[in-house]
Amino acid sequence: MAISTADTAPVTTAPAPARQAPPPRWRSREALTAWLFILPSLVGFLIFTAGPVVAAGVISLLNWNLFSAPTWAGLHNFARLGPDPTFWSALGSTAYFTLVSVPLTILVSLLLALLLNQGLKRIAVFRSLLLLPYATITVAVAFVWIWLYIPHDGLVNAVLGWFGINGPAWLISDTWAMPALILMSVWKSFGFGMVVFLAGLQAIPQQLYEAGRVDGTSPWKSFRHITLPMLSPALFFVIVTSVIGSFQVFDQALIMTNGGPGTRTTTLVMYIYRTGFENYDQGYAAAQSLVLFAFIVLITATQFMFQRKLVHYDN
Amino acid sequence: MRTMSTNLTRRSVLQLGGLAGIALAAGCSSGPPAGAATWAMWSSSAAEKKVWEDFGKYVEQQLGVKSVATLTPSSGYPTKLDLQLVSGTASLVTALNGTLIPTYAARGAHRQLDDLIAADPDFKLDDFYETSRKISGFNGKTYAIGFDVAPTVMYYNKDLLKKQGIPLPSRTEPMSWATFRDLAKQLTKPGEQYGFTCAPAIDDLVSWIYCAGGNVMSADASRSALGDPEAMEALQFVIDLFVKDKVTPPIKNLVTESSLSNFMQGNVAFMQNGPWQVVNARKAKFDWDIIPFPAGANGSTPRVSGSSFAIPSGVREGAELDLAWKLLKTLTSTGALDIYAKAGRNNPARLSAGSAFRPPPDNLGIVQDILAGKVAGGHAFDVTTNWNQVKQLLGQDLPRTFLGQVGVPEAINGLTPRLDVLMRQHLDTVRQATARKG
Numbered sequence: 001m002a003i004s005t006a007d008t009a010p011v012t013t014a015p016a017p018a019r020q021a022p023p024p025r026w027r028s029r030e031a032l033t034a035w036l037f038i039l040p041s042l043v044g045f046l047i048f049t050a051g052p053v054v055a056a057g058v059i060s061l062l063n064w065n066l067f068s069a070p071t072w073a074g075l076h077n078f079a080r081l082g083p084d085p086t087f088w089s090a091l092g093s094t095a096y097f098t099l100v101s102v103p104l105t106i107l108v109s110l111l112l113a114l115l116l117n118q119g120l121k122r123i124a125v126f127r128s129l130l131l132l133p134y135a136t137i138t139v140a141v142a143f144v145w146i147w148l149y150i151p152h153d154g155l156v157n158a159v160l161g162w163f164g165i166n167g168p169a170w171l172i173s174d175t176w177a178m179p180a181l182i183l184m185s186v187w188k189s190f191g192f193g194m195v196v197f198l199a200g201l202q203a204i205p206q207q208l209y210e211a212g213r214v215d216g217t218s219p220w221k222s223f224r225h226i227t228l229p230m231l232s233p234a235l236f237f238v239i240v241t242s243v244i245g246s247f248q249v250f251d252q253a254l255i256m257t258n259g260g261p262g263t264r265t266t267t268l269v270m271y272i273y274r275t276g277f278e279n280y281d282q283g284y285a286a287a288q289s290l291v292l293f294a295f296i297v298l299i300t301a302t303q304f305m306f307q308r309k310l311v312h313y314d315n
Numbered sequence: 316m317r318t319m320s321t322n323l324t325r326r327s328v329l330q331l332g333g334l335a336g337i338a339l340a341a342g343c344s345s346g347p348p349a350g351a352a353t354w355a356m357w358s359s360s361a362a363e364k365k366v367w368e369d370f371g372k373y374v375e376q377q378l379g380v381k382s383v384a385t386l387t388p389s390s391g392y393p394t395k396l397d398l399q400l401v402s403g404t405a406s407l408v409t410a411l412n413g414t415l416i417p418t419y420a421a422r423g424a425h426r427q428l429d430d431l432i433a434a435d436p437d438f439k440l441d442d443f444y445e446t447s448r449k450i451s452g453f454n455g456k457t458y459a460i461g462f463d464v465a466p467t468v469m470y471y472n473k474d475l476l477k478k479q480g481i482p483l484p485s486r487t488e489p490m491s492w493a494t495f496r497d498l499a500k501q502l503t504k505p506g507e508q509y510g511f512t513c514a515p516a517i518d519d520l521v522s523w524i525y526c527a528g529g530n531v532m533s534a535d536a537s538r539s540a541l542g543d544p545e546a547m548e549a550l551q552f553v554i555d556l557f558v559k560d561k562v563t564p565p566i567k568n569l570v571t572e573s574s575l576s577n578f579m580q581g582n583v584a585f586m587q588n589g590p591w592q593v594v595n596a597r598k599a600k601f602d603w604d605i606i607p608f609p610a611g612a613n614g615s616t617p618r619v620s621g622s623s624f625a626i627p628s629g630v631r632e633g634a635e636l637d638l639a640w641k642l643l644k645t646l647t648s649t650g651a652l653d654i655y656a657k658a659g660r661n662n663p664a665r666l667s668a669g670s671a672f673r674p675p676p677d678n679l680g681i682v683q684d685i686l687a688g689k690v691a692g693g694h695a696f697d698v699t700t701n702w703n704q705v706k707q708l709l710g711q712d713l714p715r716t717f718l719g720q721v722g723v724p725e726a727i728n729g730l731t732p733r734l735d736v737l738m739r740q741h742l743d744t745v746r747q748a749t750a751r752k753g
Contacts, residue, residue, distance in 0.1 A: 066401050067422040067628075150567045171568050172718055258570045261715050277394055278703040280422065 053293070060286035070283070077287035087288060089263045090271040091295075093178065097267065098246040101182045105242055106235070108186060109193025114227075116194070117201040127198065134191030142255040145184040146171065149256075171257050177265050181252055188252070189245070193238045200234030201227070229312040236311045240303055247296050268292050347383040352642045353406035354382070354624070355396060357389035362594070366658045370651055377645045380638070400424050405627045407639035408646060411459055413450035413621045414698045414706075420453035421700035421748040425625040427456040431640045438644055444686050447664040449695045451623045454748055460647040461664030462655065463591070464621030466685045466693035467522045469609065470578060470586040473602040475502060486678045489607040489615035489691050492526075492552060495585070499562040502584040510562035512577040513553070513587035515569060515717035517709040522587065522618045523549040525694040526611035531709075532738055536699060536745075539734035542727050549611065550716070550723045558719040569714050589620065590672075590682045594659040597675060604676040607691035615691035621664055623647075662686070699741035700748075708733055 025031055060077050064070035081087050112130060116123055133141065148155045149170040157167030170180040204227065212222045228235075250269040253259060259266035268288065276285030347353050352374050358364045367384050374382040385406055387395045393415065399405040411419060419425045432438055440448065440457070447461030476483055479502060484490055490498070499510025513519040517531070524530060529546030532539060540546055557563050564577045578586035581601050587608070596603060608617035624646050626639045645651060652663035656671035662682045663672060669683050684690040699705055712730045715721045721729075 065422050066397055067419075067424040146568055146571060151565070152567075169567075169718075171570075172566060172714075174715075174720060256568075256570065258710070260569050260711060261718065261720060263711050266711075274707060277397065278707065279701065280397075280418075280703075 056286040056289055056293075059282055060290050062283045064282040065280040066282060067280075073283050077283045078291075080284055081287065081291060086263055086266065086271060087268075090266045090268045093264065093266055094247055094249065094268045096178060097182060097185075097249055098243060100179075101185050101246050101249075102239065102242045104182065104186045105190050106193055106238060108190040109238065110197055110235075112190065112194045113197035113201055116198055127195070130194060131191040133188050136188070138188060138251045139255060141188055142184070142252045145180075145252075146256055149180055172261055174261055174264055177257050177261060181249075181256060181265055184252055184256070185246075185249065189242070193242065196234050196238050197231065200231045204230040232311040233313060236303070236307055240300060243299055243303070244296055247292065247299075348381060350638070351381040351383045352378055352408075352638060352645075353385070354408040354410070354642060354646060355385045355387070355392075355399070355406040356410040357392040358386040359389045362658070363660070366655060366660055369654045369658075370646065373651050373654060374642065374645050377648075377650070378638075378641055400627055400629065403629050405629060407630055407635065408624050408626055408643045410462075411623055411625050413461075413623060414696060414702050416451060416459050416623065416625070417453045417698055417700045418702055419625070420456075420458040421744045423628055423748075423751065425458050426628045426630070427458050428460070428626065428643075429457050431636075432457060435640070435644075442649075442665050442667050443647075444664055444666065446619045446686060446693065446695045447621050447623070450619075450621050451625075453700075454745060459623030459625035460643055461621050461623045462647050462652060463661040464619065464664045464686065465590040465662040465682055466619045466691075467519075467587060467589050467608055467617040468605045468682065468685075469607070470588055470592070470596060470603060470605050472578070472581065472584050473604055475508070475582070475584050475601070483604075484606050486604075486606060487681065487684075487690050489610040492609050492611050495609040496552075496556065496560065496562075499556060499585060500560055503560075503562045505561065508582045509564045509577070509584070510560075511556055511585045511587075512563055512574040512583045514574050515557070515566060515572060515714045517706060517713060518618075519574070519587055520550065520553060520713070521696065522608055523553050523611065525616045525618060526608065526613055527552075528611070528613035530697060531705070532697065532699065536738055536741055538738050539731050541734065542731050545612070547723065547727065550727070552611075554716045554723050557717045566717060569718075589661070590679070591661040593661075593676065593679065597659065604678045605681065606678065607681060607685065610691070616694040618696045619686070619693035620696045623664070699738065700744040701737055701741050704737050704740075705734065708737065 059070075061073060061075070062070040063073045063076075116127055116130075120126065149157075151157060151167070151169040151172075154167075154170075156170065160167040168176045170176050208226045208230070209222060212226055217225070248269050249267050250273065253265050253267050253270055254273075257265040259270055269292070272285050272288045272292070275281050275288060354374075356367055358367055364386060367386055371382040371384050374380075383406075385395075385399075392410075393412075396405065396409055400409075409425075411425070416425075420427070432440060440460075443451075443461055444464050447464035448457070450464065451457060451459040451461050471484065473483060481498065481501065484498075495511075502508065502510040521531060524541075524546045527545045527549035529543055529549055530540045531546075541550070557566075564580075564583065566572055574586050574588060575592055575595060577583050578588075578596070579599055581599070590605070593605075608615045624643050626636070626643060630636050630639045647664070649665055649667045652665050652668035653671040655661070656663045656668055657673075659672070661672075663669060672679065672682070674680075681690050685693055708730055712721075712726050716723050716726045
């Protein structure tokens, strides 16, 4: 028997109950909870970081002495940077400080981290002691170092004297004032890098070293081909933060040398501070700070470019 | 059980958040009570704080309102004051160092006081030393009322001179520069004892420059005058004391170098300083006194400096301004300045409070005699409306001459073009201030 399809009611699929579209990801319960947690930081960031950056951008286009109503200056404040010898000298001093202090700090931090990673007894005590300079207030440390650097009776020159070296008048010498600041800054900040490196070293799987030993690798090759690549993310992090920090060097220079002798140790942030708050030239100070910001962004972006080639991530 | 625990935690967090919010709001809204007499002052020691507390009590007693003083260490005072002025939270009356009065006045940060003085028959400006009045003015107008004023003098260690068999210098007649240099050399035993100490900075150098008949800027403030023969002679004389004659203690650090601490060691014969250090020098374990500043070609005309109280421009006309003016008058009244002078802080700016600034040292009376023109002389500290910048520039280049790193002519030639630019900026600021006033 043939079945006539003509007699049969056309088969229609009953409409499925309309599926409720899921709420957009940003409106999901999890996302809202996340936003709630982020909110305090975000508000703080917008008010105290993003806001001032935008404000600096606006102020850099004004003539403003703090007390009178600001007037429009356009790009004049940026044009003033070119013929200003103190700005270039401060930029040079800051670059000198960065180029010498960052590699030195990283070297010292890495050496100490490697030393502390040798399974020494009471490592926590050593780690805490070595971290102390980093945890101490820069102002207090700077005053102690002023006394260490005193030309005749200071500890630094006394130690040099034991080796027959007649130490210089560190903080008032054209040649030695900046190296003196760098030495103090390295001492003050190596603790941070050391802790990061130590954490990185302790995360390297021991099997890699064991495999190396089976293959007869020397300690140097093991460091070069296992430790350094595995430590490269930590190294990258410390380099980026150290460069940013060193471009912002201020307090030790202000207290130990006040930027002198001459302008030998006048750093860019010190010059910005003086321009804005001692000379009441807010527009020009804002222009300088934007240039410094641009330098830091440029250098950090360059570092991130090299990251792809030089930094090894497990994934 | 788990849910309950979560709820409780959330509630606790909310409660804590609420409490923190309330605390924050309370913190933000805390301020001086309405109608209080608010004033700002620098204070860097417990002794200084005590004087200002006594001032506060005096204000409350005189005005019958609560006195609220904002005390800040002197190094951070200008920055804090700037921020308060800009944010509209400054006190009714603020203390100002004389060197910064033109800076604030020219920028309109403080109001001129001539209208208030003219409308108040009880207030006698004549009772203030003329130099104090000069320091407190700008562009022909009064912007502040002084509370202290004093010339730079020469402190000397009497014991050291007696030990060397050197007759004590005249108490009233300034010695010549040549005599001073000979004495300083005579009293120096390298590495052991020194003839003289002063700060390696423009603040101390100007006294020598004024005595030689020079100045930092030309009479119309249109250019630097440090390269003029008079100023050069003075600069070379002082630098020679440091570098050639080596009669000064070696400079160990330009930031912490302090003539007072050198002098207090007891092995330095002469110290250049102001009477505001009398209160500290009284702690010395040796006999000392003060004499007039050595006389150069222009006589003994060292720097005269002082400090004052002023009213910010943000103070509203009406009851607020009335209270500010009453407070300013009280803080600079004979009664208040008596408290200040009796504590030995410095010579009061009012003639009628002078008797409260008493010995020791024996010869303290010359301070007022110098101001009155009876002994030697003085020169009001001439500053510009951008004095911070001028000081900064000179602070960069001049200290190197004290260290012998560069010669005086080289340093002055190097900084003169930049100083000239600052002088032109100063004149522009004065012109703008004049136009605003007009």
